Amino acid sequence: MDEQARKKELAAKAAVDYVIENEYLGVGTGTTVSFFIAALQQSGKKVKACVSSSDATTRQLLAFGFPVVELNEIQGRIPVYVDGCDEIDANFNMIKGGGAALTGEKIVAQASDKFVCIADDTKLVKQLGAFALPLEVLPKAVEQIKKSMEGIRGVPKVRECITDYGNNIIDVSGLQIQDPLKLEEAINQLPGLVTCGIFAKRGADVLIVGSSDGIKITTKKNKFSFKK
Template structure:
């Protein structure tokens, strides 16, 4: 039986193979954040002569890319990208996700928005029928933490401040538990419209284009 790390290695390698047809001399690859994204970066380094640069969704990923000799561009220098590759904390059959367990949700959503395709990579434990068992992260302006928390309670959520954590943008995160979402896109819109919320960790309005899922039986490809 494969360990979770072995499953992550499997899907990270598969993701590099999946994106190879999109690579080229002027191509920028969008790269996410997290343990699975770290492994993707490691495998991507073996093909760094096949594309121009990467755009990273966090300082952590940027440092890992640069350390492996992959040029990293500021997103303001990037006109477009064929692919963005990132993991998920939860993903459903509609390829809607909860992301942000690592705290990079805002930059992840921004970088993903510039790419033509979002390739989600995950192991089978992340696939769920309904989103919400994993607490939904909200990046929040500091002065709005209590106001946003009160609003989340009126929606039926249980918000908890992520202690000792500040995002790359200098903001705290509220993790909101207590939801089982039939309409994740509607909840994303509601959360994003709460004053003080920078970004919510629901990626439902703009879901993944394809999901590569590592299972004990091999790689599974999910499309809508």
């Protein structure tokens, strides 16, 4: 296991402490989440069922013996949602969608009371935008939204993948995201845009960071600064 993977595993294992037994659990997508699912199984903790953010996560959860239900099947809210990120700033705004699951992730995050973000320390940034911003887009709107992104000095590129919902992903590089919430709301107004990969309106509540020095756990109430 390389150093970055080890850091991800440290954060993932620490997140198991936030899982509430015999309750619904929201589960995100990505390599760090894969470590979390394995750690949860090893812990022996039992959940009522998992609400998955993607088909890939559903397959992994079922393979590890966890029951999975659709969000529409449950009443009330999900107590805890655990997911990773591609970038996160000191205000817990994030860029997500590197795994093309941003729509499912945003839906489950919005339905959850507590968002626990697990990440290695390479994901910490002073300002979002070094990681290309993913947008999930209806196929017929791809060219129109590419032009809109060029209009704000972004460099759009269509990713060679199709999402769980049959849509395209446009990755937009070159953005300097000074006001994540404002940009998220603006992009979300574009016709044909399904989901913007900025998670500012529904950011993280708890951040668990794995580093070479171990783990650091912070919340929105305990502000801190990043070196990058």
